[in-house]
Amino acid sequence: MTPNTLEQLREDLRRVESNAGKAWGVVSSGREVVDRLLPAGGLRRGTLVEWLASEPGSGATTLALDAARSAAGDGRPMVVVDRRGWFYPPALSIDWPLERLLVVRCRRDDEAFWACDQALRTSGVGAVLTQCDAVDERRLRCWQLAAEQSGAVGLVVRHLARQPEACFSDLRLLVAPSCAVGRRRVSLTLLRARQGRPGAVVEVALDDHAYSLPPPTASPRRRAAGA
Amino acid sequence: MRILCLRLRLRHDGEPPGRERTASLHHAAARATVPDGALRARLADDVEEFSPLIGWVGAGESASLCLDVGPTAHGFGGEAALVERLRAWTEQRRLLATVALADTLGAAWAVAHCGESEEPATWRCRVIPPGRQAAALATLPVAALRLSFGTTALLQELGFSHIGPLLPLPREALAERFPPELLLRIDQALGKVPELFAAHRPLPVWEAKLAWEGSIASAESLVAAWQHLLPQLLEPLRQRGRGVARLLAEQTGESHTLRRFVVGLLRPTLDADHLLGLLQLRLETERLREPIVGTRLAVLEESPLAVQQQVLFADLAPPVESQAWATLVERLSGRLGHEAVVRVRPRADHQPERAWQGVPWLQPRETNGATNGPVKASPLRKRSASRQGAPAADAVPSHALPRPTLLLPRPQPIRVFAVAPQGHPHRFESGGREQQVVESWGPERLETGWWRGPSLRRDYFRALLDDGRRCWLFRELRSGRWFLHGWFD
Numbered sequence: 001m002t003p004n005t006l007e008q009l010r011e012d013l014r015r016v017e018s019n020a021g022k023a024w025g026v027v028s029s030g031r032e033v034v035d036r037l038l039p040a041g042g043l044r045r046g047t048l049v050e051w052l053a054s055e056p057g058s059g060a061t062t063l064a065l066d067a068a069r070s071a072a073g074d075g076r077p078m079v080v081v082d083r084r085g086w087f088y089p090p091a092l093s094i095d096w097p098l099e100r101l102l103v104v105r106c107r108r109d110d111e112a113f114w115a116c117d118q119a120l121r122t123s124g125v126g127a128v129l130t131q132c133d134a135v136d137e138r139r140l141r142c143w144q145l146a147a148e149q150s151g152a153v154g155l156v157v158r159h160l161a162r163q164p165e166a167c168f169s170d171l172r173l174l175v176a177p178s179c180a181v182g183r184r185r186v187s188l189t190l191l192r193a194r195q196g197r198p199g200a201v202v203e204v205a206l207d208d209h210a211y212s213l214p215p216p217t218a219s220p221r222r223r224a225a226g227a
Numbered sequence: 228m229r230i231l232c233l234r235l236r237l238r239h240d241g242e243p244p245g246r247e248r249t250a251s252l253h254h255a256a257a258r259a260t261v262p263d264g265a266l267r268a269r270l271a272d273d274v275e276e277f278s279p280l281i282g283w284v285g286a287g288e289s290a291s292l293c294l295d296v297g298p299t300a301h302g303f304g305g306e307a308a309l310v311e312r313l314r315a316w317t318e319q320r321r322l323l324a325t326v327a328l329a330d331t332l333g334a335a336w337a338v339a340h341c342g343e344s345e346e347p348a349t350w351r352c353r354v355i356p357p358g359r360q361a362a363a364l365a366t367l368p369v370a371a372l373r374l375s376f377g378t379t380a381l382l383q384e385l386g387f388s389h390i391g392p393l394l395p396l397p398r399e400a401l402a403e404r405f406p407p408e409l410l411l412r413i414d415q416a417l418g419k420v421p422e423l424f425a426a427h428r429p430l431p432v433w434e435a436k437l438a439w440e441g442s443i444a445s446a447e448s449l450v451a452a453w454q455h456l457l458p459q460l461l462e463p464l465r466q467r468g469r470g471v472a473r474l475l476a477e478q479t480g481e482s483h484t485l486r487r488f489v490v491g492l493l494r495p496t497l498d499a500d501h502l503l504g505l506l507q508l509r510l511e512t513e514r515l516r517e518p519i520v521g522t523r524l525a526v527l528e529e530s531p532l533a534v535q536q537q538v539l540f541a542d543l544a545p546p547v548e549s550q551a552w553a554t555l556v557e558r559l560s561g562r563l564g565h566e567a568v569v570r571v572r573p574r575a576d577h578q579p580e581r582a583w584q585g586v587p588w589l590q591p592r593e594t595n596g597a598t599n600g601p602v603k604a605s606p607l608r609k610r611s612a613s614r615q616g617a618p619a620a621d622a623v624p625s626h627a628l629p630r631p632t633l634l635l636p637r638p639q640p641i642r643v644f645a646v647a648p649q650g651h652p653h654r655f656e657s658g659g660r661e662q663q664v665v666e667s668w669g670p671e672r673l674e675t676g677w678w679r680g681p682s683l684r685r686d687y688f689r690a691l692l693d694d695g696r697r698c699w700l701f702r703e704l705r706s707g708r709w710f711l712h713g714w715f716d
Contacts (some may be wrong), residue, residue, distance in 0.1 A: 053716070061632040061716035077552055088634035088713065089571040092584045098571045103585060105567045118558055123551040157716070177695030181666050184697070197378055222235030 024151035029075070031174025032064030033204055034188060039170065043067055047170030048144040048154040050193065053177075055159055059186040059206050060175040064129055064155040068094065071153040072126030077102060079119040081130040083112040100126075115140055120146035120154050131157040141168035169193045178203075228327060229297040229306070229357075231277075231313070232284075232335035235262055236323040237268065261288060270425040273320075277303075277313060282424045284336060285373070293332055293424055301627030306354060314350050326352040332424060334360035337371035337390075364416055365391030372412040378405060390561045434525035435460040442481050442518035446510055446684060449478070449522060453506055456524050457499040464529055470495025473528035476506055479521040488513050490561055491589035493553040495530040501554065508562040556588045564615060565589045577673045578683060579634060579712065628671055629689065631699045631713030638710035641700070651688060657711050663693040670702075689715065 009094065024045030029035050035042045043049055051066065053060040072078040077100045080087050085105060089098070104119070106112035119128040120143050128147075147154045149176060156169070163174070172192035178185040184206040190198050262270055267283050270292060274281055278294040285291055296309055303309035306328060317324040327338035338353050355363045364371070367390050369382045382405070387393055393401070393413065401410055414420035432609055435456040443449065454478070464470060472495045477487045490505045560568045569585030645653035645662075651667045670686035684704040691697055697715035702708070 020507065055696060056633055057692070057698050058631075058716060059697075065632065079555075085505045085636045086633040088579075088583075088631055089581065090573070090579070091630040091715075092634040098573070101571055102556065102568050102588060103571060104563065105585070106563065107567075111563055115559055118555060122555040124549070125552070125555070131426040177697070179665055179691065179693055179695040181691070184691075186695075 027153065028070045029061070029063075029202060031071035033202050034063070034067075037188060037190055037200050037202045039193050043071060043153050044170055045071070045151045045153055046148045047157060047194075048140060048147055048168070050140070050161060050167070050172040051155065051157045051175055053157070053159055053175040054161060054174060058159075058175050058177045059184070059204075060157045060159075061131065061208055063173075063175060063186075063204070064157050064189070065092065067153065068127035068129045068155055071155075072097070072100060074126070076100070076124055076126030078127045078129070079104060079115075079125060081106060081112050081115045081119065081128065083109065083130065083132060088132070109135075116143055116154070117146050120152050121149055122152070123150050125150060125152040127153045127155060129155040129157070131159075133159050137164055137166040137168060144168050144170070150189045163191065170194050172198075228295055229300065229330060230332045230335045231296045231310075231326065231328045232339040233274070233292040233293045233294070233313075233333070234325040234339045235292060235317070237262060237266075238321045238323060248553055261290065267292075268427070270320075270519070274316070275427075277309065277316075279428075284332065284424050289340065289373075291336060293335070293581045296328070310352055310354065314352070317350065322353075324350055326350075327355065328353075329355035329363065330357055330361050331360055331416055331418045332422045333372070333412060334418075336373065337367050337416060338363055341367045341371035361394060361417055362514060365389070365394065369393070372409070373415065374408055374412060375406070378409055379577065382409075389711060397575060430645075433460055433463055433529070434523060436521060436523035437481075438521035439519075442520045444515065444518040446515060449510065449519065450507055452505070452522050453524060454499075456522070457502055460524050460526065461497050461499055461502075464526065465497050468532060469529045470497045470532045471502060471526050471528075471550055472530045473526070474502060475523075475525045475527050476507075476509070477523040477525070478515070478519045479523075480517040480519050482517060484517070486513070486516070489527065491557070491565060493556045495532055497532070501557075502650060505557055505561040506710075521671060560587070560589045578675050579630070579673070629715070631697075631715045633716045634699075634713040635711065638701070638712045641709050641711050642702075643702075643709040650686060650702065652702075652709065654691065655700070655709065655711075662691050664690045666691040667700075672704075673701075687712070 009075075012055075026040045026042040026044050028042045029038065049064075051060040051064045068078050068080075079102045081104045083106050087103060089101070089103070092098070102119075104115045106115055109132070113135075114129055116130050119125055123206070135156075135158070137141045143154050143156075146152075154169075163172075169192070171190070171194075174189040174191050176187045178187065186204050187205060188202050188204050192198050208213065254679055267290070269280055271283065274292060274294065278296050278299050280295040283290055284293045296306070300306045300309045303312055305486075310326065310328065313326065314324075325339050325342070327335045327342060329335040330339060334355055338355060342351075342353055355362075369387055369390055370379055372390065374382070379392060382388075382393075390413075394417075398410060401413075411420065415422040437452050437456055443452075461471070470492075472492055474490045474492075476490065477485055479485055488509050490502070490509055492505075496502065556568060565583075565587040568588050570588055572584045572586045574582055574584050639657065641655045641657045643652045643655040647653060650670055651664070653664050655662055655664070667688045667690045669688035671688075673683070673685050673687060675683045685701040686704060687699060689697060689700045690700055698711060699713040699715065701710055701712055703710065
């Protein structure tokens with residue numbers, strides 16, 4: 001099989017996949033630099049997006065929240081399915097439209113899966129955000145199909161040591177934090193995209209709000225290194 | 228809703244009027260100035276010409292006859308004409324009447340009882356224009372809120388003799404310092420929370436039931452029974468243009484035990500299939516513990532269909548999508564429970580665990596109070612401590628400091644190995660793993676007020692770890708122990 005044939009097959013596959021669902025349009029991810037990374041120039045409505053990070057504290061939820069807000073920017077409601085009881089709304093900036101935010105607290109995995117599925121199937125929902133680390137990949141396939149029905153954007157934050165092989169999402173992004181002192185930065189890698197080539201990497205600055213605490217202090221180790 | 232509150236007294240003078248009914252009223256006047264039980268019932272019967280929804284509110288001296296004249300006033304040519312007719316009605320019956328008309332029961336009662344003179348005049352009437360109950364309440368004494376003696380005494384002891392000074396105070400401050408009845412009464416009087424009163428004639432209860440000669444043990448049979456009952460239940464509501472807002476399903480077991488559950492709706496419906504779907508969802512979590520011999524469906528709450536549809540979701544453009552959203556909320560609440568499906572209400576509380584509250588979506592919108600606006604001033608103290616630990620002069624406003632996106636439900640104890648003289652952690656162990664802190668910000672000192680019991684005093688630090696992750700740590704000042712409390716994920 002020649003490279004040209006392979007390329008042709010890839011192109012055909014992309015075309016088939018991209019026409020699998022109704023075309024709901026594209027919304028911004030909430031950050032211009034991330035939009036530039038994505039093949040469609042943003043997040044396609046009616047799709048599922050995975051935000052992978054090795055552990056909590058990496059910045060994946062912040063990026064997913066930004067995307068959720070953007071996807072729900074035209075007055076649509078958004079749903080957060082909170083399996084672990086960790087979601088903390090005071091982290092949202094003060095201008096977040098809380099009146100359109102619905103939080104579902106689930107005690108069991110099956111409840112969370114069902115709640116995500118129901119929310120993703122609902123016409124008019126802007127975004128559905130959940131955090132589920134260990135999930136059967138086929139479940140994600142169901143969510144993807146549910147999102148295709150309604151036009152909602154599904155945002156799945158996963159803290160995993162190893163990336164799963166199978167991928168049924170439209171996009172899979174890896175969030176890796178930087179330990180550089182100063183403005184908070186993470187590197188974002190496009191691991192998988194139904195349309196376009198994976199592998200691209202961008203660096204994203206995550207904003208810390210202006211605050212009135214004392215200036216940061218460097219640890220003795222860093223001070224020693226600086227000296 | 229327009230509530231007319233009638234504070235009635237029987238006259239002791241004059242001749243009894245010609246009507247047989249009022250003659251007996253006057254006879255009763257010789258015994259008491261306040262209508263008694265039997266007389267109350269007859270007065271309520273009589274006043275039904277002004278409203279179909281009437282009831283006595285309060286007991287003893289404070290008992291008043293309340294009427295919802297919102298739907299009927301136009302039939303009399305407006306509120307002023309209705310009030311004039313009512314005046315004639317009281318004069319015919321030789322009643323002393325102090326009358327107030329307002330948007331809420333609380334405001335109408337307050338004005339009728341504490342408006343001017345406590346002594347009832349022959350006829351005294353005050354109409355509070357729609358939406359102006361706050362202004363009307365401001366000048367009234369706190370007793371007008373129908374509070375318990377203890378709460379009224381506490382308010383007066385603290386210098387609150389009138390309602391006005393209470394209204395602009397932060398709700399959280401009032402909630403911290405006074406019994407819940409104070410906020411409830413204020414909200415009811417202002418119309419933020421609906422207030423119900425017992426109707427003189429109970430509204431018809433819509434219910435449908437089915438009993439089997441034997442017993443059934445399968446969920447399918449129960450669902451089939453509901454399918455049969457729902458059309459019967461909904462038909463009378465359909466005729467009145469109303470829908471089901473809360474539905475009770477009750478099952479009688481073989482041992483005569485009753486098992487009930489309630490299904491709530493975000494907006495009233497007459498859709499039998501939708502109601503059946505919600506009942507089925509709930510049945511999935513409420514499995515049948517024994518064979519059942521009967522089932523009953525009852526409408527606990529009904530609402531006008533059109534009005535509700537206009538009020539809710541006015542901000543969601545396409546009505547089809549609003550319907551879909553309501554269905555989603557109802558299905559989620561039906562299966563997971565109302566407490567599991569919440570909207571976010573920010574609270575002006577600096578203790579991180581209490582900085583927000585989940586309010587069930589399936590509650591009247593007015594009581595949810597979820598707002599997108601800034602949080603009011605906190606009743607708690609919050610200090611931003613300097614590096615030396617001395618509290619800063621100015622309190623930091625809410626939301627000025629970043630908060631973690633993930634908060635652990637319970638702070639996780641950690642071992643901190645190295646701490647800078649200024650109190651910053653440098654190295655700690657969490658979950659058997661050692662973490663190096665590259666950079667940290669803080670402390671942000673959070674304290675709770677003494678009135679909440681044992682106070683919390685914590686110094687919070689945002690920490691950048693050597694693997695680039697960011698977490699939220701605190702040191703408990705009382706014990707000196709360290710905890711991991713969240714992640715800036």
